[in-house]
Amino acid sequence: MNVLMITQKVDEADWLVGFAHGWVRALARRVQWLDVICLEGSASGLPGNVRVMPLGSGRIVRLRNFHRYAMEAVPRADVIFSHLSPLYTLLATPYALAWSKPIATWYTHRHVSHALRLAAALSARVLTASPESLQLRTARAVVLGHGIDTEVFAPSTPLGVGEIILAVGR
Numbered sequence: 144m145n146v147l148m149i150t151q152k153v154d155e156a157d158w159l160v161g162f163a164h165g166w167v168r169a170l171a172r173r174v175q176w177l178d179v180i181c182l183e184g185s186a187s188g189l190p191g192n193v194r195v196m197p198l199g200s201g202r203i204v205r206l207r208n209f210h211r212y213a214m215e216a217v218p219r220a221d222v223i224f225s226h227l228s229p230l231y232t233l234l235a236t237p238y239a240l241a242w243s244k245p246i247a248t249w250y251t252h253r254h255v256s257h258a259l260r261l262a263a264a265l266s267a268r269v270l271t272a273s274p275e276s277l278q279l280r281t282a283r284a285v286v287l288g289h290g291i292d293t294e295v296f297a298p299s300t301p302l303g304v305g306e307i308i309l310a311v312g313r
Contacts, residue, residue, distance in 0.1 A: 144174045147213075147220035147244075149231040153184030153195050163226065165292050167193060170224075178216040180209060213238045220244055229262035236265045251276035251289075
């Protein structure tokens with residue numbers, strides 16, 4: 144299988160979206176090749192079957208590069224994976240329709256925008272972490288879990304007996 148992934152950033156050192164680097168690495172083990180269009184990133188530390196295509200800076204440059212990369216990557220992809228933003232789905236849709244490629248959109252946020260409604264209608268599947276993470280009711284929703292690598296995000300020392308304070312949030 145060949146995949147085109149569209150995401151914000153591929154940088155494992157990024158404090159907010161560094162997890163996406165791990166997702167790319169894990170997905171690459173399961174596919175023949177993986178193209179990644181992103182706002183920023185590099186293929187550093189990723190397998191050889193991954194090609195990272197950063198869009199550059201400036202809206203006009205990013206839009207031009209997006210269309211150039213989509214024209215190249217969509218025809219050879221089996222599926223388009225739009226990660227984190229319904230806008231990526233909307234931008235990819237003309238290419239997906241032209242080459243009859245399904246889009247899977249990942250969305251985990253309580254806000255339901257017009258862009259999300261349209262992206263969900265244009266997607267074959269809307270992937271999410273939990274039922275609460277997708278407030279849009281659609282038969283296309285698939286709950287997959289959070290995709291957290293518990294080998295990476297584990298306590299560095301064993302927890303001792305006693306009081307534990309737990310804080311959970313975004």
